[in-house]
Amino acid sequence: MGKKTVLATIGPALAGVAISAATWSQIPDPMPIHWGASGEPNGWAPRVVGLLMLPLIGLIASAITGWAMRRGKLTEGMTAGVVLGMGGFHLGMHALAVQAALHPTFSLSLASVIVMMGALFGGLGLVMPQLEQNRWAGVRTPWSLADEVNWKLTHRFAAWSMGISGVACMVAAVVLPVPFSFWVGMTAVLLGSLSPVGYSYVIHRMRRS
Numbered sequence: 001m002g003k004k005t006v007l008a009t010i011g012p013a014l015a016g017v018a019i020s021a022a023t024w025s026q027i028p029d030p031m032p033i034h035w036g037a038s039g040e041p042n043g044w045a046p047r048v049v050g051l052l053m054l055p056l057i058g059l060i061a062s063a064i065t066g067w068a069m070r071r072g073k074l075t076e077g078m079t080a081g082v083v084l085g086m087g088g089f090h091l092g093m094h095a096l097a098v099q100a101a102l103h104p105t106f107s108l109s110l111a112s113v114i115v116m117m118g119a120l121f122g123g124l125g126l127v128m129p130q131l132e133q134n135r136w137a138g139v140r141t142p143w144s145l146a147d148e149v150n151w152k153l154t155h156r157f158a159a160w161s162m163g164i165s166g167v168a169c170m171v172a173a174v175v176l177p178v179p180f181s182f183w184v185g186m187t188a189v190l191l192g193s194l195s196p197v198g199y200s201y202v203i204h205r206m207r208r209s
Contacts, residue, residue, distance in 0.1 A: 004080035005070075009062040012087030016055030016094045023098050027051060031101045035108040037179035041100070054097060058090025072131035072138055082127055089120045114173035114185040121189050122166020128158040139196045143204035150203050158196040165192025 024047070031050040034043025045053070066083040074082070093113065100108040131138040133151045138144075139158050144151040165188040172184040 002076040002080070004076055005066045005083050008080040008084040008087060009059065009066055012062070012084070012091040013055045013059035016058060016091050017052070019095060019098055020051035020055065023102065024051065027098065027101050032106045032108075033097065035100070035110070037110070037182045039107045039110045039178055041106045041108070050097070050101070054090055054094035058087050058094070061090065062087040068137040069127075069131075071136040072134045074127060074130055078127055078130060082124065085120055085123050089116055092116045110178045110182050111173045114181055115170050117185060117189065118166040118169030118173065120166075121169065121192060122163045125159045125162025125166060125192070128155040128162065131155055139200060141197055141200040144200045147204070147207065150200055150207065153203050154196050154200040157199045161195045161199075162192045165189055 027047050027050070029047035030044040031047050032041035032043065033045045033050045033053065034041065036042045062083045065086045066079055069079045069082050093116070096109055096112055100106055128138060129152075133145065133148060134140075135145065138151075139154050141150075141154070144154045168188040169185040172181045172188065175181075176184055
């Protein structure tokens with residue numbers, strides 16, 4: 001990975017550790033680390049786990065994402081942007097988890113989670129058309145991997161499906177109450193992820209006929 005990507009990988013993780021260090025003495029032990037669709041906590045862990053888990057997960061996820069995107073021949077700048085988005089998502093989740101741990105009811109702002117999820121998903125959609133054929137990143141169906149035209153058409157479609165799903169996810173968080181916004185957002189992301197697979201198969205059948 002290039003220098004920009006390395007910085008984008010490490011930066012959000014260090015910011016998360018800084019948040020943990022600044023609030024360490026104020027966080028209960030054990031602390032909530034998992035919440036249901038209503039935003040109420042249903043899982044707990046020791047403070048050291050709760051305060052270090054998401055920064056570590058974010059670091060690992062960002063590193064893997066950066067490596068995979070480079071396999072798809074993304075430019076250094078675009079790869080760094082994707083990695084920064086991934087790290088920013090985990091940093092935001094960590095900040096919300098810390099905020100929830102400090103709140104008297106330990107409740108999590110699910111609306112904020114859904115907005116961040118939609119923004120990340122839609123942002124990933126923007127880079128889909130830039131990916132070249134590879135086995136590590138993108139919509140890797142048997143048909144897109146075997147046919148360059150199928151790959152290009154599928155990823156153009158994925159840009160639209162993921163973008164629309166991301167926007168739908170964010171709108172749901174704003175206009176719908178919890179837990180409906182959570183389920184609508186998750187459904188939108190699921191449809192945005194699966195529809196390019198079906199589209200790839202349709203293109204495959206059309207090109208065979």
